Amino acid sequence: MNDETKQAVSETIEETVKAAEETVRHPYTKTLARFGFYTNGLDGALLTLAQSYYGKVLLFIASIGLIAQGVLSLYEAHYRRIC
Secondary structure, rough: HHHHHHHHHHHHHHHHHHHHHHHHOOOOHHHHHHHEEEEHHHHHHHHHHOOOOOHHHHHHHHHHHHHHHHHHHHHHHHHOOOO
């Protein structure tokens, strides 16, 4: 590598480190990281439930309930009168 290429690579690395440090210090980074841990935990809980004896039946009943709630909400949004 010549000196110009080494200098360009060095500058790019420095810019990348600065960007990474700014990202780590951003207030939303910790919140987003916690959300990621939460969703991974939720996936694991659902997987564990699905693998249990009546887990698939319970998940099916829960999904039917959520679908029914969505249909009811759409129905009310369409037919409810606002005075």
